[in-house]
Amino acid sequence: MxxxxxxxxxxxxxxxxxxxxxxxxxxxxxxxxxxxxxxxxxxxxxxxxxxxxxxxxxTKEALIDAVVDRRADEIAGLVAEAEAEDDPWEGFVLLLGGLLERHARDRGFKALVADRMAATGRPSLRERLRPQLVRILTRAQDAGALRDDITVEDLTVQVWGAGRAVEITGDIAPDYWRRHLAILLDGLRAPRATPLPGPPLTETEGEALTAAWTAACRSGR
Amino acid sequence: MxxxxxxxxxxxxxxxxxxxxxxxxxxxxxxxxxxxxxxxxxxxxxxxxxxxxxxxxxTKEALIDAVVDRRADEIAGLVAEAEAEDDPWEGFVLLLGGLLERHARDRGFKALVADRMAATGRPSLRERLRPQLVRILTRAQDAGALRDDITVEDLTVQVWGAGRAVEITGDIAPDYWRRHLAILLDGLRAPRATPLPGPPLTETEGEALTAAWTAACRSGR
DNA sequence: CAGCAAGCGGAGGAGGGGTTCCGCTTTCCG
DNA sequence: CGGAAAGCGGAACCCCTCCTCCGCTTGCTG
The missing domain is CATH 1.10.10.60 (Homeodomain-like)
Structure with a gap:
């Protein structure tokens, strides 16, 4: 340490x-x-x-952990900002936008996001953030702005995917993430949501996924 | 050869x-x-x-190319199937669903998708498929089912991202891709789509992206 | 069946990472 | 100031993967 x-x-x-x-x-x-x-x-x-x-x-891994630890405040700040936002939907958008923007500009951010929820390693960050995340989500759902059939697991997977897409575009079109996010948001908005097929992921499955994702991030891509 | x-x-x-x-x-x-x-x-x-x-x-690369070449018919068949579908929207959904399902089940499929559009290497596959893709897209747009402010580039990036997300979930929840796709489709559907911010990617940017994506796939992300 | 070109296998070279080791240097404290 | 302990640098090492090389084998053809 x-x-x-x-x-x-x-x-x-x-x-x-x-x-x-x-x-x-x-x-x-x-x-x-x-x-x-x-x-x-x-x-x-x-x-x-x-x-x-x-x-x-x-080990190199320990170095990564240390860097991630140092930057954890960045995510915590973003989440807090999103939660503090008056309008529930705007707060939600702020969070996703902040995540995607960082993905587009900073290749190390992926490791941070992975670690943020990681089941392995330092649980403090993940455990501190997850309840906030749930609050942001449910607040937006209660306000009728966010479709109410999605879970934190759905959102996490969506962010992983979008992050990857935006990461690729980052070098060539640094602002493309806004467009990508807009499409994603249209899929997440409540008013015109189509019923989702199949059950959501269980929290256990979510944890297993996170572990897999973390491992993938750690080994480079 | x-x-x-x-x-x-x-x-x-x-x-x-x-x-x-x-x-x-x-x-x-x-x-x-x-x-x-x-x-x-x-x-x-x-x-x-x-x-x-x-x-x-x-070289190993040549082997990958050969395998991809062999499997190219699979994608071509999927695209043809999507184009043959009577309902424009259903055809579009068929295409995306087919792509995501394969992503979930087959880790080598990513290389195939990358190569399908690759600017480098064998252009035949990409050049053969792209016009079909455009047709499927515009047909769904003309039918008023698909939002008309997205381009083939937007769609490609979305598929890359979704593919990544679904690839991760594939091992743990092999059918999760349906849920992910449903959310994506809600974002792509025409009715009440929110205007997109910023310009779409140019075709040149799209090609550069494809090259970057291909390189990433080749080196094992 | 004989000869030989095409084909085969797998030990080892090459190169690129992460990690270790040890002789030299710097800081600190009495 | 002086000595001991902490710190430093980077060459060497290990391991892993792609690739090469060459002595032996196999299938084809006359």
Whole structure:
């Protein structure tokens, strides 16, 4: 747990500085290339050797976790913003838009979204966010704006898919996500919803999916 | 071009048999593991050595191409079926449903879909299919069933995203794609569609996207 | 049946990741 | 200031995958 400041002996000043540099470099590298960015590249960006990197993070995975942890506030902020929005539908749109926009601009974001709900690893983030998500969803449904036959699992899968689509378009048409989202929203709006076939995913299935998705993200794509 | 039968000397009988075995094994391996299935694994499934495989296909990429070529008829058949359907909307739904169902059941299908439109490599398939696609789309629009502000590019991106989502759910909930599709269709239906923001992708952008998508599929996302 | 070209298999090369190791440097504290 | 412990760098290592090479085998043809 190198990120927790108050544990065992404090880091030497140079070590602390290098730790910051590594985290910053990793954030940038992941944003540009996704989690498949190489450790050598990250170390070079940070101006340190790979040995230094591995002194702080026993494995690349641990580095990813640390970067994700650091950025978790970003998602938490977005969700809070969405919940604070007066209009339930607008709040819902704000959330989805925020997610897709980040997907379009930042390739490392996928790992963040995956981790946000991950069943494995650090549950704090996911457990903190999920209730908020449900609230945003049901609030929009109670207001009659969002179709009431979809569940959080449906929404999650939709976001994964849309995120992937928008991620691909991000390099070529950075604003295309708005169009994509508009189509998705038309499918989610209440007024003209067609009954959905088949049962929704159970929460257990949702968790299994999340685990699979996380694994896929971790291994690069 | 090992797949074209009438070229230079005909293959020896054992070689011909091994060629079939390799193609079958590759099809199965890709369906199970996606294009990231290893060549050693494919050779083992086929009951041949990797040397034999490489005698026929200069590179793994060429093998993928050959498998995709062989399966191209599957997509062509689906598209033809969709076009032959009396009701324009039903034809459209048939097409999307067929694509998503295959995505859910067959991990190698993604490569096929990518290649179907690929700007690089074998253009025949893509060029043959695209006009049909446009016809299916415009027919449904002219019938007033499909919203008339979407383009083939929009549709393609939607299918990529939905395919990804459904691919993940395929292992856990093989029929979930129906639910996902239903939501997507509600977003695509004409009645009371909300105007889309921003311009659609140009055809040039569409081609660039396809190339990027193909590259991503080839390298195993 | 004999000769030989085509075909075969699988050990090993090549290259690209992540990870380790160890001799040198820097910081800190008495 | 001086010594010890923490930190540093990056070459080397491991492992995994695609691909090559070459001595042996098999099927075809006269």
């Amino acid at each position: 190198p990120t927790s400041p108050s544990e065992t002996a404090p880091l030497r000043r140079d070590a602390q500085r290098n730790l910051e540099r590594i985290l910053d470099a990793a954030r940038d590298a992941f944003a540009e290339d996704g989690v498949e960015a190489g450790v050598d590249d990250i170390a070079r960006r940070a101006g340190v050797g790979v040995g230094t990197l591995y002194r702080r993070f026993p | 090992p797949t074209s039968p009438s070229e230079t000397a005909p293959l020896r009988r054992d070689a011909q048999r091994n060629l079939e075995r390799i193609l079958d094994a590759a099809r199965d391996a890709f369906a199970e593991d996606g294009v990231e299935a290893g060549v050693d694994d494919i050779a083992r499934r086929a009951g041949v050595g990797v040397g034999t495989l490489y005698r026929r296909f200069p």
